[in-house]
Amino acid sequence: MLIHEYQAKQKLQEYNIAVPKSFLITKDEEIIHVLRKIETPTAVVKAQVHAGGRGKAGGVVVAESLLDGITAVRRLLGSKLVTNQTGAEGKPIDSVLVEEGVQIEQEFYVAFTINRSSQCISLLVSTAGGTDIESKEHAASIHQYDIDPQIGMREFVPLRVCQDLMLARKDWPAWIATLQNLYRCFTENDALLIEINPFIRSKSGEWIALDAKMDFDDNALFRHENLAFLQDDRQQTEPELLAAHYDLSYVSLDGTIGCLVNGAGLAMATMDAIKEAGGEPANFLDVGGSATTISVANGLDILYHDPGVEGVFINVFGGIVRCDIVAEGIIRALQKQTKHLPIVIRLEGNMKEEAIVALREYSPTLDFVDDLDSGATLIVQRINERKMA
Numbered sequence: 556m557l558i559h560e561y562q563a564k565q566k567l568q569e570y571n572i573a574v575p576k577s578f579l580i581t582k583d584e585e586i587i588h589v590l591r592k593i594e595t596p597t598a599v600v601k602a603q604v605h606a607g608g609r610g611k612a613g614g615v616v617v618a619e620s621l622l623d624g625i626t627a628v629r630r631l632l633g634s635k636l637v638t639n640q641t642g643a644e645g646k647p648i649d650s651v652l653v654e655e656g657v658q659i660e661q662e663f664y665v666a667f668t669i670n671r672s673s674q675c676i677s678l679l680v681s682t683a684g685g686t687d688i689e690s691k692e693h694a695a696s697i698h699q700y701d702i703d704p705q706i707g708m709r710e711f712v713p714l715r716v717c718q719d720l721m722l723a724r725k726d727w728p729a730w731i732a733t734l735q736n737l738y739r740c741f742t743e744n745d746a747l748l749i750e751i752n753p754f755i756r757s758k759s760g761e762w763i764a765l766d767a768k769m770d771f772d773d774n775a776l777f778r779h780e781n782l783a784f785l786q787d788d789r790q791q792t793e794p795e796l797l798a799a800h801y802d803l804s805y806v807s808l809d810g811t812i813g814c815l816v817n818g819a820g821l822a823m824a825t826m827d828a829i830k831e832a833g834g835e836p837a838n839f840l841d842v843g844g845s846a847t848t849i850s851v852a853n854g855l856d857i858l859y860h861d862p863g864v865e866g867v868f869i870n871v872f873g874g875i876v877r878c879d880i881v882a883e884g885i886i887r888a889l890q891k892q893t894k895h896l897p898i899v900i901r902l903e904g905n906m907k908e909e910a911i912v913a914l915r916e917y918s919p920t921l922d923f924v925d926d927l928d929s930g931a932t933l934i935v936q937r938i939n940e941r942k943m944a
Contacts, residue, residue: 556771558785559603561652563767566744567751570736573763575599577654580628589653590624597656600627604646605790607768608638614648617656624653642809647789657763662753663720664697665733667741669748675701676741678708678734680716684753708738729762744782745775773799794838794861801853803842810835811865812934813858813896817846817876825870828931834938837864845875851884859892866897866938868930873904882910886917897937898922901930 558566564574578589590598602614609615614636618624628651635645662684670677678700698719702708713731722730733754741749748770755765776783788796798805804819812834816822819841826836838861842854858864871881881902899922902910914921922937924930 556773556776556782556786557605557790558769558771558782559605559650559787560601560767561603561650562785563749563769564764566740566769567764567767570740572733572736572751573761574767575654575657575763575765577652579603580632580651580653581649583629583632586625586628586632587621590618590621590628593624593653593655595655595657598624599654599656600624600631601652601654602631602636602648603650603652604636604638604641604648605787606636606638606640606646608640609636612636612638614638628653642807644792649787649789657755657765658758659753659755659765660758661756663755664750664752665737665754666748666750666752667737667746668750670701673701676704676708676738677701678712678716678738680720682720684755702738704742707742708735726756726762733762744769744779745772746770747772792861794857797853797857797860798840801850801857803840803850803854803857805841805857806839807861808836808838809863810837811863811938813837813840813861813864813867815840815842815851815854815858815867815869815871817842817871817881821870821872824927825868825931828927829868829935832928832931832935834931834935837861846871846881846884847876848880848884848887851881852887855885855888856891859888859894859896864896865941866934867899868934869898869900869902870927870930871902871904873902873907873910877906878902878904878910879906879913882913885914889918895920897934897941899924899930899934899937901925901927 561579567574578592580586580589598618600616600618602609616627618627631648632651634648636648637645664681664684666679668677679697681697683696700712713734717727717730737749746769750768751764753765755763757763771782792807795805795807812829814825814836816825822839822841829836840854842850858867901924911923922933924933
């Protein structure tokens with residue numbers, strides 16, 4: 556579960572990490588009153604949306620005067636921001652954060668995240684803070700430290716960070732305290748990601764988190780009712796809200812091919828195959844290794860609710876779940892649909908033959924394949940044929 560920047564900064568303050576003085580604006584009548592509270596020569600106006608790339612998309616504005624600030628807030632508030640992470644539909648801007656300007660001496664990148672390969676918590680730091688940290692030219696500047704969650708972050712890790720970043724000795728205490736507090740914030744709140752970019756040293760010598768992003772484990776929200784209340788449903792698409800209601804793993808993407816798969820690894824492979832075949836996946840949807848008739852039906856229903864989906868590729872391995880149960884779910888979902896979409900199905904495993912017979916009896920227009928690449932190629936072909944018809 557993602558939260559907004561202003562909410563992440565409130566959480567940072569709970570853990571004694573400094574952030575700029577800021578104010579939130581949600582209504583037009585608050586604009587002048589709030590901007591008059593800014594005591595620095597400049598103010599930074601930031602659209603609050605669940606997406607990166609805000610600066611390049613015009614969602615972060617440095618205002619040199621009261622009039623500039625009013626103009627920026629009025630332009631953003633109530634509009635939609637389109638970035639390289641939102642897709643063409645953009646994200647609604649229901650609130651704007653206004654911060655006092657800070658004179659920057661040096662920028663750093665700091666993040667804690669889950670490293671599933673090493674089954675550890677990874678600390679990432681870099682001297683290349685700010686925009687484009689993910690670019691190849693900055694890859695060599697990123698230092699990674701894997702932390703065993705059963706042991707915790709040992710005292711030598713922050714010391715090693717200070718040495719690797721070649722920080723002045725006078726800055727070590729601030730960095731050590733910040734990293735320790737961030738690690739506590741990460742573990743105590745069941746976070747998947749805490750990112751500060753940039754973490755800056757101001758010209759007055761202060762260490763400040765200028766931007767913050769936090770993502771929490773949905774499966775652990777029952778332990779954190781205070782976090783669950785921070786969720787902003789308007790930042791999610793209708794399919795994402797449906798998936799959350801049905802307790803399915805779902806992420807909206809920008810493509811046209813809906814994917815229904817059981818297992819995260821198989822889902823990633825399916826998406827890769829679709830791109831190799833010249834198509835674009837519209838989503839990541841994992842109905843789970845132990846999928847039921849209901850979860851399959853709900854998953855397919857979600858795909859039909861997505862107006863961007865032009866065809867569906869169902870790729871299921873019947874290991875724990877039987878293929879005939881999957882077939883029942885597909886039929887149940889299709890019985891409710893009024894629009895026709897091309898559907899390609901690949902089933903492997905228990906009760907495969909019985910499942911295919913049942914599906915063919917229900918609809919002779921369904922396509923069946925025996926391997927992943929053939930399925931990806933065929934669904935792209937079917938969508939192209941439909942466009943040309």
